[in-house]
Amino acid sequence: MIRTLSARLFFLTALWAIVATSAVAWYLAESFRTGVEINLRERLTANLYNVMGSVSQTGAGQLTGGPDLRDSRFLRPGSGYYWKVSNLTGDDSLSSASLAGGVIEVPEGAPFDSGFQREFLARDVGGQELIGIEARAFLGDGDALYSFVITANRNEADEQVSQFVQRLLIVLSLFALGFILVTFFLVRLGLDPIKQATARLADIREGKAERISGEFPLEIQPLIDETNALIVSNRNVVERARTQVGNLAHSLKTPLAVLRNEASRAAPAVRQVVEQQVQLMQSQVQTYLDRARISARSGTVTSRTEIAQSLTRLVRVMQKLNPNIDFTVTITASDPVFAGEQQDFEEMAGNLLENAAKFASSRVEVSATTAEKAIVLSVGDDGDGMTQAQIREAVKRGTRLDESKPGSGLGLSIVRDIAKEYNGTLTLGRSKLGGLNAELKLPLAGVSR
Structure with a gap:
């Protein structure tokens, strides 16, 4: 199934161009073939009348005459262009040089029209297909009936039609190809406003703009x-x-x-x-x-937060509040941008840093990277860490696993709740420093949530 509007329009237009061009080619080819056959019949009829007017009887009743048909093919043997006059009641006959003493077999049963003429199809001794016309008439004052036959090579007419069709197909194919190419660019140009509107919507979703600006066609x-x-x-x-x-x-x-x-x-x-x-x-x-x-x-569509500055500022504050803790920050992604409010990110990151500083012995490592279209923020410490049971309890609102440490026990649960609203996740595990590692996955700006 074609899912894009541009591809659908291009496919339908290309299909129509192919169908229309094929129909035009068929119609022109058939029209040309009909014209060639009509022209051939008219020439044969004219030549037949020329033969009938040029042949006569001698005093002894013999056929005589030599019609000048002004066509060398009637002189070339085996050309398919023949004429012959035969006495239907006798043996005398007269024929063209191209027939070379051969015969023209007129099929029986072909009807005559009101002018005592009929058309027929036959083959000569060389197997060539012939189209012919026969007329019967009396010569002179006698009562002997004569048959006047003239033929043409139908294969030559077919070759003429075939050459025309080949040239026609080349011209129409080039026309169809040009039409399809022009349609391709016209479709792209016509749908460009929709592409621009889509780009403006993406800017809004990524927080780069607050409204769709620009001029668009009246339809859009x-x-x-x-x-x-x-x-x-x-x-x-x-x-x-x-x-x-x-x-x-x-x-x-x-x-x-x-x-x-x-x-x-x-x-x-x-x-x-x-x-x-x-x-x-x-x-x-x-x-x-x-x-x-x-x-x-x-729920807003313009939320966008560059996390590098926020994270650096939060770590600086934590270092001042906890001078005995060594904080290290590593940001491997290139300018990661959180698809959300700065206040929410700083609240999540701040809670994780505060929790790590509270239970760390001397070191806290913070890293930010991108993976699978998400920002991954990891905060690890070198404290005692937690067991799996403690991890399950830690994210419950108001739970304090160590009553000796100050706090309300809301930190991790708040982080979890905020992340959940952004379709993010909070995962607790063992840090490579030996303590607790909190991994926060948040949507990356520019990626649909």
Whole structure:
């Protein structure tokens, strides 16, 4: 199945050119063949009348005469161009030099027309196909009936038609080839605006532009306008979602703070229950607020973040906060660009760096590369690492495997949630330094998610 519009148009046009050219070639060839046969019959009829007017009887009843047909083929033996006059009631006859004493076998059964003439097909002694005309008439005042026969070589007419068809096919084939080539360029030129619109859409998806710009044909312009309107509408929806998320966050902070303050003045048993429930409520609210915020940002079509600068800046901050840890950064990809918001990338990378610095003994290695149309960010440390059971627990929200270390236990789960919104993945394993290695795969800008 042809899936591209340009290939479909080119194929249909080329097919039509071939069919139309073949039909024209057949029609012209048949018309030429008909014309050649009509012309041949007319010449034969004219020559037959010439023979009939040039042959007469002598006083002794013998045939005499020599028609001048002005065609040397009637003089060349075996040419297929013959004439013969025969007495149907006697033995006397007269024939052309080309017949050389031979006979012309007229098939029986061919009907005569009203002028006592008939056409026929025959073969001479050399096997050549002949087309002939026979007429019967009386000579002089006698009652003897004579047969006047003249023939032509039909093979020569066929060769003439064949040569014409060959030349015709060459000319029409060149015309069809030229037509197909011109159609190819016309199709490409005609569909170029669609190609340009596709390139503009790719720029929007990669974050290089915010709308489709440029002038397009009237047939495509309505689609461009609707697409731009859809992009604006999408942007407005995202902005409203961000605003509502922020408003919801502020509206919930105050009631929870009031509950916590009131619990501090309650009985110890009541205070403990209320504080636990308030903390649980804050955790749950924060979870869904984070997801809503991430979904709103990842839903945009113009998200684009160059990770080299962000990663370098984050590592510099971590080195200042953890002077006893040696951070090394390796970026093997050429200017990797994350198809997402800078804030989300920095939050994911920052959490991974903070977690590695918290549990590392002295070294943290950070690497960024591209593989399988994705950015791969790896953060490894030389700490104690984790078991498989601990790895499964580590990504659960609020889980703290080491209570001696500060933190809320939300870091890895936040990284996982943000990556999931971008169709990315977070994988934990053993680092080559001996500690934990966190591998984060994120979509590369320019690749459809």
